[in-house]
Amino acid sequence: MKHLLPEFDALRARFPAGFESSLVLPCLRRMQEDQGFVADTDIDALVAYLGVPRIQVEEVLSFYTQFRRKPIGRWHIQACRNVSCSLCGGERIIEHLANKLGIRPGQTTSDGRFTLSTVECVASCGSAPVVLINDTYHERVSPEQLDALLETLA
């Protein structure tokens, strides 16, 4: 975490005084962005840096669905399964991805390339069905388009 400290200091300066507790989410997000997940040693370091109770950090990590405690595949595929996507073929997209990758949602391919997840509404209903690959929204996707896209991801 040490190399992120200058960034964290800058972030801290943007919040009003006494808002140290507020830095838990942004710091965890940044740490996860850095190495793909939040390690136990990161929690120790963050607790020491912010002076917040360790339980607070643990609670945040287990509450918000975007946080991970373990590494996942290089490409994180998240397919929406909520109402509008389901009305526009989202279920077929999820089934197609699962068959193509040979894994169920929640699993990672054995070569560590892809992790497949389902997500709830990501506010892309007008361009359903939607699949996120890492941070990028891929909207109005068809199975064929996804096949072509997956080929390009090493």
Next chain:
Amino acid sequence: MAKNTKLLMTFPVTPTSHTLADYRERGGYVTLDKALREMTPQEVRAEITASGIQGRGGAAFSMGRKWGVVNLNDGQPHYLCANADEGEPGTFKDRWILEEAPHLLLESMLIASYALQVRHAFIYIRGEFDLPYRRLAGALAEAYAAGYFGEEILGTGFACDLVIYRGAGSYVCGEASALITSIEGKRGYPRNRPPRLTVRGLYQKPTVINNVETLSNIVGIIAHGAEAFKQVGTTKNPGTRLISISGHINRPGVYEIEVGYPWAKFIYEDCGGIPGGRGLKAIIPGGISTKVLTGEEVAPLNLDNQELEAAGSSLGSGGMIVIAEGTCMVRLLQVMLRFYHHESCGQCTPCREGMGWLHRIIDRIVAGEGRPEDVDRLYQVSKLNDGNTICGMGDAAGYATVGILNKFRNEFEYFIEHKRSLCDGNLECHA
């Protein structure tokens, strides 16, 4: 009503229309200058109250009344927070503002901060948003560089800083008290009221939380006056609404409509009707937590909260989902209940246990293992939540369930009796 005035989508979207340069060309930040130099904070507040604008996030609470609770002379810091969590399924309208008009939100928040004597403002944006976040962060950097934020704004004594706070995946954080608990760096647990958040909110200080679209109307109201704003829309619900429409519809997307716009005209003319000319089975008007209306109920209505409430539903968050004839309402409810179960924060027993209960019942119906008493049990569990939880999510899940059961009970009874869907389990509209 033939006119359909636009208040927000007033410019052509181009590759640069979201930038500060283009926004200034459209008259951007002139209204901030006017407010800071020519108006007192009280005058700004009076104008907002006089406009009669209601919240656009779902609850339709008067913005003036919400602001009115904040006492400018209480000697405490006040906080302002824009709710950009946009998590109600079917809703994607605020994305349009964040992506295409981020400076309109920022300028509006500066005027609001002046009116409420806020030194530190926040925008809480959902963690999954990528482009909306980058557009907003880019706009904020531009605004800081141009001196619209920080100390001595536009050479006046007014000072204001703004932080964009990103969520990390939680539906319930769109609920105002959960949202501020999240900004405090904790689990997004909703809080009991009273005290209201305008009395004790973020770090126990008076905090105003308004939806992105609600806030973005401030520039227009202050620029042209409350009277001009009230000329648009209906007497009780002035202004326009951004409607995000999705599902079985030919031209999904975000539309701005004047409140009172005819619903059928909107569906069949503006949005191009239903794929393959199918019949309209139902519409979920404003996010899945608003009660479903059948095609017949929708036909004569205008898009106005008063009319929708009289019909037993609400314009909610403006997240409209269109459902064509032939869609299986049992499987649709299954998708919804899986979602509510997934998103219950677990704080209140009726919601934590009730959502799981509803989800298990609907799963067994769809698996062909439904029991004759299951429909009544869905009603019963929905009722157990009503008014018995800290936030409105338990109620909302119940409304959604009861709404579908009331109108499509026969489909549930058929599924339980015949162990299969009356509509072949279809969710897609095969035109």
